[in-house]
Amino acid sequence: MTEIPSLKSSLTDTHAHLCDASFAQDLTSVLEHAERSGVGSIIAVGEDIRDARRNLELSEKHPMILPAAGLYPVHLALDAAADMEMFIRKNHPRLVAIGEVGLDYWEVKKEDKRALQRDIFLRFIRLSLELKLPLNVHSRSAGRHALKALLDGDAKQVQMHAFDGKASYALPAVEAGYYFSIPTSVVRSRQKQKLAKALPLECLLLETDSPVLGPDPKTRNEPANLILAARAIAEIKEQSLDAVLERVKENTRRLYGDKYGVI
Numbered sequence: 001m002t003e004i005p006s007l008k009s010s011l012t013d014t015h016a017h018l019c020d021a022s023f024a025q026d027l028t029s030v031l032e033h034a035e036r037s038g039v040g041s042i043i044a045v046g047e048d049i050r051d052a053r054r055n056l057e058l059s060e061k062h063p064m065i066l067p068a069a070g071l072y073p074v075h076l077a078l079d080a081a082a083d084m085e086m087f088i089r090k091n092h093p094r095l096v097a098i099g100e101v102g103l104d105y106w107e108v109k110k111e112d113k114r115a116l117q118r119d120i121f122l123r124f125i126r127l128s129l130e131l132k133l134p135l136n137v138h139s140r141s142a143g144r145h146a147l148k149a150l151l152d153g154d155a156k157q158v159q160m161h162a163f164d165g166k167a168s169y170a171l172p173a174v175e176a177g178y179y180f181s182i183p184t185s186v187v188r189s190r191q192k193q194k195l196a197k198a199l200p201l202e203c204l205l206l207e208t209d210s211p212v213l214g215p216d217p218k219t220r221n222e223p224a225n226l227i228l229a230a231r232a233i234a235e236i237k238e239q240s241l242d243a244v245l246e247r248v249k250e251n252t253r254r255l256y257g258d259k260y261g262v263i
Helices: 027-036 049-061 078-094 111-131 143-152 167-175 190-198 223-237 241-256
Strands: 011-016 039-044 065-069 097-102 135-138 158-161 179-182 204-206
Touching: 011 158, 011 204, 011 223, 011 241, 027 039, 027 223, 039 049, 039 223, 049 065, 049 078, 065 078, 078 111, 097 111, 097 158, 111 135, 111 143, 135 143, 143 158, 143 167, 158 167, 167 179, 167 190, 179 190, 179 223, 190 223, 204 223, 204 241, 223 241
Parallel strands: 011 039, 039 065, 065 097, 097 135, 135 158, 158 179, 179 204
Antiparallel strands: none
């Protein structure tokens, strides 16, 4: 049985894809299960303009969903980036974050395409600073490059989602006040375990990346599994679960703020 957090207030899943087709038939029951498991709010990220619109629709129907809008870094069309920027500008009072955005060198191999990817990422970094919206950042196989872009761009409010780089690359970002979200795959990922151990608790957040990165890679992940990441961090850091939950909740408030309804 999933252990329920003992703290009175609930947790925030800081990165989930609730507009994914795998949730189309049972999203309400998924959210109810999450709530019973101690999750009070979920930051719903998106990958394109369709996701962004859907996240806003879902947030109107389900108050625990906090919508974000972003362009997944494998989308390299400048017109798509311009459309997303316009959407975020128009809807930014309703959004909690710009995301997910960033770099992906796993899928994008050619240097000219990577240069375009970096240009688009810098566009969203500037937009984040202008609108004072946190960035929810994807950096698969490009961790140190994404962090360099963020630091060079003087980004202020940053969440590194499911960071897959070395912990040593992350330390300058920790000093800059950036946060790193640990996904539920930490229960099976040696790299995520090393990251959770090396980074200070003061910079950690929790995420599921639902419907992927779950405790079982063959099973659909859900926000209800969030507590599993917290339990893993507690074990890795040899701290009580309550201590980890309290610190992570404060970190989430610091980045996203009470004004967004983050629990």
